[in-house]
Amino acid sequence: MIPLRGRAVRAELHQPLERRVWMLEDAKTFTNQRHGRAFVVNSHEDAPDGFGLYFTKNGFQSPGDRDLVELPEPLHHLGAGDVVAASPDGQKINVLWRRNARVNSILLTERCDHYCVMCSQPPKRADDDYLLGDAFELVRLLPPNTQAIGFTGGEPTLYGEGLLKLLRLCRNLLPEAGVHVLSNGRRFSSLEFAAGWAGIDNPNLMVGIPIYGTEPSRHDYVVQSRGAFDHTMRGILNLGRLRQRIEIRVVIHKQTAPYLVEIAEFISRNLSFVDQVALMGLEMIGFARANMKDAWIDPIEYRDQLTEAVMLLDRKRIPTMVYNHQLCLIDKRVWPFAVKSISDWKNEYHPECLRCSVAQDCGGFFFSAKYRYSDYIKAIDPQNDAAHTLPLLKLAET
Numbered sequence: 001m002i003p004l005r006g007r008a009v010r011a012e013l014h015q016p017l018e019r020r021v022w023m024l025e026d027a028k029t030f031t032n033q034r035h036g037r038a039f040v041v042n043s044h045e046d047a048p049d050g051f052g053l054y055f056t057k058n059g060f061q062s063p064g065d066r067d068l069v070e071l072p073e074p075l076h077h078l079g080a081g082d083v084v085a086a087s088p089d090g091q092k093i094n095v096l097w098r099r100n101a102r103v104n105s106i107l108l109t110e111r112c113d114h115y116c117v118m119c120s121q122p123p124k125r126a127d128d129d130y131l132l133g134d135a136f137e138l139v140r141l142l143p144p145n146t147q148a149i150g151f152t153g154g155e156p157t158l159y160g161e162g163l164l165k166l167l168r169l170c171r172n173l174l175p176e177a178g179v180h181v182l183s184n185g186r187r188f189s190s191l192e193f194a195a196g197w198a199g200i201d202n203p204n205l206m207v208g209i210p211i212y213g214t215e216p217s218r219h220d221y222v223v224q225s226r227g228a229f230d231h232t233m234r235g236i237l238n239l240g241r242l243r244q245r246i247e248i249r250v251v252i253h254k255q256t257a258p259y260l261v262e263i264a265e266f267i268s269r270n271l272s273f274v275d276q277v278a279l280m281g282l283e284m285i286g287f288a289r290a291n292m293k294d295a296w297i298d299p300i301e302y303r304d305q306l307t308e309a310v311m312l313l314d315r316k317r318i319p320t321m322v323y324n325h326q327l328c329l330i331d332k333r334v335w336p337f338a339v340k341s342i343s344d345w346k347n348e349y350h351p352e353c354l355r356c357s358v359a360q361d362c363g364g365f366f367f368s369a370k371y372r373y374s375d376y377i378k379a380i381d382p383q384n385d386a387a388h389t390l391p392l393l394k395l396a397e398t
Contacts, residue, residue, distance in 0.1 A: 002345035003074035011090030021137035109154035115224035157187035185209035188235030206245040257302035264309035281324030285368035
């Protein structure tokens with residue numbers, strides 16, 4: 001697990017910081033551009049003048065005319081190209097963007113109009129509009145050749161036009177980036193909002209929308225909101241008519257696992273226009289941990305249903321991916337569809353993985369798997385799987 005937040009060892013500021021979001025530079029990367037840039041100091045010699053903020057990892061002492069923050073040891077992984085948000089007093093530091101991360105997902109809000117029984121980011125009511133402001137600043141700082149960016153929540157569409165403005169900024173400043181937004185889909189039941197989304201005119205924009213059943217009661221129970229299924233279906237159909245890129249997501253847990261094949265058939269018959277389907281393993285954190293009795297199911301118990309659902313969708317030529325599953329728990333026919341989807345900052349491995357022949361191909365575990373993982377984790381024997389003998393991934397400490 002890679003820490004993404006921490007408290008400064010010390011902060012020497014002449015006045016509260018006027019901006020929150022900073023891109024880090026160092027002696028190898030800095031340019032004449034200073035706006036929104038903070039410099040990572042390694043020695044007196046490589047500390048050029050003119051930056052609005054300086055970060056140090058090694059106790060560097062400011063000559064007195066610079067605002068300086070000393071990073072805590074857990075954040076020493078930060079370097080040039082990373083982006084952080086700092087509180088006005090410089091004490092709280094949150095990592096927004098890691099240049100070398102496989103995936104960067106930006107939290108836009110913790111507010112939501114659903115209350116999903118297995119939500120890994122339980123909703124809050126506090127006003128957190130500053131997160132949207134941080135996202136605007138982040139996009140302005142990223143290089144134009146950025147390849148991918150994701151936005152998540154909470155429910156990002158609660159911002160309405162504010163979200164659309166952010167996505168238009170991405171189209172203009174990050175023209176090569178695949179932009180992925182997670183949403184419960186309900187806002188798109190408004191044809192006006194769906195048309196505004198389509199009007200962004202970005203072929204690299206995709207929305208990921210979950211469904212948890214083939215009829216209203218089951219989906220509405222999972223998301224704990226009456227009428228959600230009808231609104232979500234209407235939203236998906238609106239986006240489909242407008243030829244927008246759509247991903248359908250199905251988080252697999254005790255309430256959805258028995259109906260995986262039924263859901264796959266529903267998608268293939270009624271939503272065959274979607275661009276892809278993601279069948280996702282459970283992250284044991286937030287409400288999933290609190291509701292473990294009603295949410296947790298061992299993946300080995302739905303192995304056959306997962307295989308049948310994947311094969312069905314594949315036969316219908318709907319691109320399908322399996323997220324957050326360990327290869328030893330799924331049928332070998334599903335391996336080609338398995339994706340290493342867990343963000344590296346919260347990715348860990350089981351001790352059994354040390355002797356597994358396909359560890360490098362396997363997505364491993366969420367760090368929260370320590371609360372519950374399958375009783376059937378087992379290394380795949382290299383002698384019986386000679387074709388898959390690959391170098392091992394670094395095993396996280398347990």
